[in-house]
Amino acid sequence: MVLTLIEKEHLIDNVWAFRFRADGPLSWTAGQYVRVELPHDNPDQEGTKRWFTNSAAPYEGILQITTRVTQSTFKQALDKLQLGDTSLQLIENPEGDFTWQDSALPIVFVAGGIGVTPFHSILKQRAHDSQPLNVTLVYGSRTPDVPFKNELEQWQAANANFHVQYVVGDPLTAEKLAQTVPNLNGSLVYVSGPEPMVEALSKDLIEHGLPEDQVKRDEFPHYDQTNY
Numbered sequence: 001m002v003l004t005l006i007e008k009e010h011l012i013d014n015v016w017a018f019r020f021r022a023d024g025p026l027s028w029t030a031g032q033y034v035r036v037e038l039p040h041d042n043p044d045q046e047g048t049k050r051w052f053t054n055s056a057a058p059y060e061g062i063l064q065i066t067t068r069v070t071q072s073t074f075k076q077a078l079d080k081l082q083l084g085d086t087s088l089q090l091i092e093n094p095e096g097d098f099t100w101q102d103s104a105l106p107i108v109f110v111a112g113g114i115g116v117t118p119f120h121s122i123l124k125q126r127a128h129d130s131q132p133l134n135v136t137l138v139y140g141s142r143t144p145d146v147p148f149k150n151e152l153e154q155w156q157a158a159n160a161n162f163h164v165q166y167v168v169g170d171p172l173t174a175e176k177l178a179q180t181v182p183n184l185n186g187s188l189v190y191v192s193g194p195e196p197m198v199e200a201l202s203k204d205l206i207e208h209g210l211p212e213d214q215v216k217r218d219e220f221p222h223y224d225q226t227n228y
Contacts, residue, residue, distance in 0.1 A: 001026070001090040003036070003063060005081050011066070011147045015114065017055070018078060020063040020088060028094030030058055030125040031118040031218075035092035036065075040077035046222065050074055053218070054094060055117035057124035063090070066117050066147060072222070098192065098218040100126070105188045105214065108181050109137040110201065112172060112193020113146075118218055119192065120148050123162075127155055133162035136181055140172040140193070172201050174208035185209045190216045194223035 003020035010016055028034075033053045040048060056064035069079045081087060100122050109119045116139060126133055133155060139146060144166070152164050165180045172193075178184045189210060191198050198219045206212050 002086050003088045003090055005083055005085045005088070006062070008081075008083070012145045013143070014069045015066065015147050016069055016079065018065045018067075018081070019056070020065070022063060022090065026061060026063060026090075026094075028054055028058055029099045030121040031099040032094040032096040033098075033118075034063065034090055034094050037089045037091045038074055038077050038087055039089075040073060040087075042073065044073045046072050046074060048074065049091065051221075053117040053121065055120050057121055057128055059125060059128050066114070066120070068114055068223075070222075096218070098190065098216060101188065101216070103188045105186060106183060107135045108177075108184065108187045108189045109135055110172060110177065110189060110191045110193075111137065111139045112191075112197045112201075113141055114223060115193030115198075115218065115220055116146070116148060117192075119190070120151070123155060124151070127158075133159040135161075136163045136165065138165045138167060138172070138177060138180055140167040140170075142169060144168050172197065174201070174204040174210070177205070178208070185211075185214075188214050188216070190218070192218040193220060195219040195221055 002023040006021050007019040033051050035051050037049045052065045054063055055066040056062050069075045098118050111119055156162050156164050191201055198217050202215050
């Protein structure tokens, strides 16, 4: 499927949103990811293919890649795309089960940095559909300046049951979350972010009493505690 770049937006720091229109119908469930390829000269060992969450909401009908523009050849090639460019190719359809699950349990979203992207898609779609946002979002970051903060604060102001807690500069741990979220072990917890963080935090939560079937994970490769 051919993708045409229709917009580039600088969000914060080295985080950019790249928005593409597809040449055919593009449908997915909020929170899912796609695999894309961007051919470019002299690719590094990470190659020309990547998985990205579609951080747009399904009602928007576009592919939005929100990412940190690092020194990898892929990210540099992505950053150099101009409006109207059709170099990026969708090579695998949307997939993944990191999506909204109706539950009688309280729902907690835990985002490590750029791991907020699936939550942005989910929350934006539910807000658009006037569905309840009965969620506590714990957003861990290296600095107070985070992507999508304005939207999150607007949704929080409009929804009494949507709460955002920011954890800046400290690692996300089960103990830290328990201080922030009442009845954490009685919640359905989504964890998204750098692969090492998701693995460590999920293990920590389970060791502190959260049932394993109440943890949903979305692991982002190529990120760690220094660049999330």
